[in-house]
Amino acid sequence: MDKNSKRSEIDEVKALVKKTDKENPKPEDLELRKYLDRDSWLVEANNVSQHAINRVIGYYASSSALLKELLERQVEEKRKAMDYKAANVFVRMLIDQVILNNIRLNQLEALHVSKLEGSHSTEQGYYWDKRLSSAQRRFTRACETLAKVKKLLSEAELKDQQARNKRSQSTLTSQKLYKMLSD
């Protein structure tokens, strides 16, 4: 999938979200599920996250191979801690978001300290403060999103399980009834 077609698909999803998030959406707008069912696209989105992680690490550790290695190991550790392998593609994408934003936040915290410890202009002070707050906001948002989506998916799974149990229960009851009637 090339970059442009991916971009246009994201724009389509965004437009559909806008059209659907209202009281009575038109039935032709209710095509969101098809995008979510497209695993290949989500895999592609994950690749984009991985690329972003690599870029941020590359920038952070451009002069030190050791630091690069350490950061890559940290990413792997964080993925392991968040059960990356067992998660579905969607959750993986969100885990990558959290890790990406975490790396960026750490990076900006270090930069904020180093750039503002000596003499600096007010403009520079504002700039680094703004950068740091936006990184903190992005990181918090990514964590919240991951938590919300995980909760939503586990609720949906629970409901499915309940429905399956109910179905098997009713099958058992009808089998018992059939047995009783045939005896």
Place this chain on the structure above:
Amino acid sequence: MALERRGNRYYFYEKKRIGNRVVSIYSGGGEMAWIRQILNQDRQDEARLEGEKKNRSFEAEKLRQNEIDQLIESTCEDAKAFEDALFLTNGYHTHERQWRRKRNGQKLETKRN
């Protein structure tokens, strides 16, 4: 700092702020005043160039940082589009930028082709 003329001679005075007052400190007259003036001009030019250099490196740094942040922002936006779609298809709607479950909690049906 300034070169000042008193009668036919030139004098160089350094200006310093002491508390809320600016005081003139004598630092040379005649040829020495001119030498001080030239040295002072050089120092000012150096400081200006240094400032410009710092500004240029700050602008370059800003560009680099913006590029990385834009990359992160765009991946976050992509993820958000899918998150929104997931919530909508699971019977949620936005209320004051928060996801809330609809009262009947119905899932959206996909149009069948």
